[in-house]
Amino acid sequence: MTLPFILNGEDVVARVRSGDRLSEVLRESFKLLGVHSDCRCGRCGRCLVLLDGKLVPSCIVPAFRVRGREIVTIEGYAQTNEYQDLVAGFKAAGIETCGFCDSGKMLAAGALLERRARPMPQEILEQLSAVPCRCTDAEALVKAVQAAADFRARRHFSRGH
Ligand code: FES
Ligand code: FES
Numbered sequence: 418m419t420l421p422f423i424l425n426g427e428d429v430v431a432r433v434r435s436g437d438r439l440s441e442v443l444r445e446s447f448k449l450l451g452v453h454s455d456c457r458c459g460r461c462g463r464c465l466v467l468l469d470g471k472l473v474p475s476c477i478v479p480a481f482r483v484r485g486r487e488i489v490t491i492e493g494y495a496q497t498n499e500y501q502d503l504v505a506g507f508k509a510a511g512i513e514t515c516g517f518c519d520s521g522k523m524l525a526a527g528a529l530l531e532r533r534a535r536p537m538p539q540e541i542l543e544q545l546s547a548v549p550c551r552c553t554d555a556e557a558l559v560k561a562v563q564a565a566a567d568f569r570a571r572r573h574f575s576r577g578h
Contacts, residue, residue: 422483425493431480439475439483440464443490451491451520462521462548466490472528472547491520498572499527506565510557514550521548526562535566 420431424447431446443452443466452475453463459474466475467489475488494500503523507514514522522545529536529544536544538559545558 418481420480420484422485423487425489425496433480435481437480439466439468439478439480439488442480443475443488449490449492460549462518462525465521465524465547467494467524467528470528470531472525472544474547489524491524494524494527497527499530499569502530502568502572503527503562503565505568506563507561509564510561512553512557512561515552518548518550522550526565529562530566530569534570536562 418433418435420433420442422429422431424443429447431442433442433446438457440452440454440457443449444454452466454476455461455463457476459477462474464474464476465472467473467487468475468478468483469486470489500523503526506526507522525544525547526541529540533540541559541562542555545562
């Protein structure tokens with residue numbers, strides 16, 4: 418079947434089989450290899466994407482569900498100012514993410530900041546728990562996302578003046 422949807426800001430159409438998962442379509446039809454496919458059960462956070470702005474593991478989303486909806490992968494998100502705010506926030510907090518978790522952390526934090534301009538520490542930790550990581554301490558993660566929120570707010574302020 419054909420599947421029209423919006424991918425990283427562009428109208429696209431994919432040919433999919435019933436039973437295809439979104440992660441497979443993104444990797445195989447669109448070569449978006451920032452979407453990984455590891456656990457394939459929604460646990461590792463390696464295949465996270467934004468579906469209509471909401472963070473979802475694409476390995477558990479049936480492809481047909483995205484008909485007419487909007488998907489943003491890390492490849493698209495990395496082109497945004499919001500992504501740059503997060504990069505700056507993580508740098509300011511002294512966090513270096515690894516290739517395993519980098520895209521998931523950015524998308525998870527970005528989705529949270531869309532909903533909450535000033536998230537509480539607990540909200541940040543809950544959101545980032547979608548991307549299991551034992552190498553970064555919780556306090557640093559909170560600082561990174563709060564710093565990103567500051568960068569974002571400053572950018573919006575300077576744009577408005
Ligand atoms: S591949 Fe692990 S959450 Fe999707
Ligand atoms: S920094 Fe990537 S998994 Fe911990």
